[in-house]
Amino acid sequence: MSQQGRKIAAGLAVLVALSGLLVAGCGTGAKLTKGPVHIVVKNAKPVGGVKDITVKKGKPVGFSVTSDVADEIHVHGYNYHKDVKKGGTISFDFPAKIDGNFVIELESRSEQIASLTVEP
Numbered sequence: 607m608s609q610q611g612r613k614i615a616a617g618l619a620v621l622v623a624l625s626g627l628l629v630a631g632c633g634t635g636a637k638l639t640k641g642p643v644h645i646v647v648k649n650a651k652p653v654g655g656v657k658d659i660t661v662k663k664g665k666p667v668g669f670s671v672t673s674d675v676a677d678e679i680h681v682h683g684y685n686y687h688k689d690v691k692k693g694g695t696i697s698f699d700f701p702a703k704i705d706g707n708f709v710i711e712l713e714s715r716s717e718q719i720a721s722l723t724v725e726p
């Protein structure tokens with residue numbers, strides 16, 4: 607093996623060790639969402655994909671949505687609805703009373719923007 611080859615092998619070994627640590631870190635339970643979540647909707651789609659919000663039952667759920675299209679934000683399961691204006695921002699703040707996995711979407715477009723997980 608050339609010296610460069612050895613360096614690459616050593617680098618790979620470090621990467622493998624690091625990714626092992628990351629996987630181990632996430633192994634126990636899902637990662638809970640810390641702090642407020644801000645979802646940005648651009649061209650009627652969530653920027654960066656569907657956002658995961660994970661909280662423990664009984665804890666507060668807080669997030670805001672800034673949208674470039676007017677629509678209604680619907681939190682399934684909890685059945686909260688709020689209208690957002692084109693270019694506007696709205697926020698939700700409610701206690702996580704029901705456990706399970708719930709879709710948060712742009713109601714009139716049936717476009718999912720976030721996934722709410724409430725752990726029992």
Ligand SMILES: [Cu+2]
Nearest residue numbers: 680682711713
């Ligand atoms: Cu809906």
